[in-house]
Amino acid sequence: MQFQSTRSTEQASLDQALVNGLAADGGLYVPVELPQFDVRDFAGANTLTDVARVLLTPFFQGSALLAELPAILAETFRFPIPLTPLPGKCDNAEILELYHGPTAAFKDVGAGFLAACLSRLQGDPAQPLTILVATSGDTGGAVAAAFDQRIGMRVVVLFPEGRVSERQAQQLTCWSDNVLSVSVKGSFDDCQKLVKQAMANVPLASQFHFSSANSINIGRLLPQTTYYAYASLKHYRSTGRKPGFVIPTGNLGNAHACVMTRAMGLPIAAIVLATNANRTIPDYLESLEWRPRASIQTLATAMDVGDPSNMERLRGLLGDAAALRRQIDVYAVDDADIRAAIRTDFSEFGFATCPHTATATHVWRHMRPDLRSSTDWIIVATAHPAKFETVVEPLIGTHVGLPAELAAILSRPSRSVMIRPSLDALTEAMRERFIPG
């Protein structure tokens, strides 16, 4: 299938879109058309990987990766994505647990899929591809884990010194020789600026063969459609009802994947987004005016986005604010309500939720009554609470057990280099690690 930029008629094949990340005109790649499905197309497809193969095959027509799709999916879904019923009094609600991957957040799905694709397209030991990623916490860990030890692939992760949690820092710095972890004496914005400078530097770019793995790459969105398809089919087959989804939302990647899945004909009723106190999206649907702004810090840090880049894709698919308002609902949740939701979840469900997931459980409890009663709900859980234990544990008054994969990561040796926020310092760190002699 061909992909087209959101800003012009520029087109690319899937393979080019995966490698390029961003279109040359600065737009985001979207499929020229969405394939259409009927529930019957998934007959016999019962597991997540079976469903994923049916759903993603049309996107891979014409791609060098088509024959590899089953292997790519097997690599991506090495961990389960359970759909767990909530206790009886919760009106048939279920929770979609996206946090069983190596770094305990849903970003492991997109990062794993992208790594499986790129290493097949580009993994040349003689001329390794270098993925540059600036992170404020979650993304960098997922990308490093996904590319760790891959032949012909290197990762350089830049994170702001002292501004990520201890457990996040460990997830950024515990990998093999092909992952260089760089702690930058500056802010997240400084890290992002360095990535842009490095990519724009022609001699450096030709020496290191740069690519990016940030969340606007279509290779992170496509695999995220598969768990919405899988969960909605599972619910529909067992109840005859189309479920709605409540989705914690920051940069709109995960939510847009759900909107794409519904647009492809999967049995999904309402889609409700939960943001934290960064209100750009709810304000847009209310005022019909798009006013991006600087992000503010909240307890759900991975959703601290004031200018969600995937809005460009969402508008392209659903239309302007007035049209969006008819097709999705959005609620903002402040920190006090996040805290309250974590407590209520623990007493009502019997398990802890992370601050991001808690925005969704809060919205599920407090959405408009007619919307709430319109369908059954699947609440999307984006990270394991143990990742955010410093927030969660004091609220629930007990220890949150570590999942095995996260425990393994936390016990590994860690290493990073610290640099000033300058391109010279970054170049030196990269040469020292990657250029022999």
Ligand SMILES: *Cc1c(COP(=O)(O)O)cnc(C)c1O
């Ligand atoms: C990145 C992230 C989000 C936000 O997802 P978007 O695709 O940016 O909307 C929510 N929760 C967690 C735990 C995340 O890491």
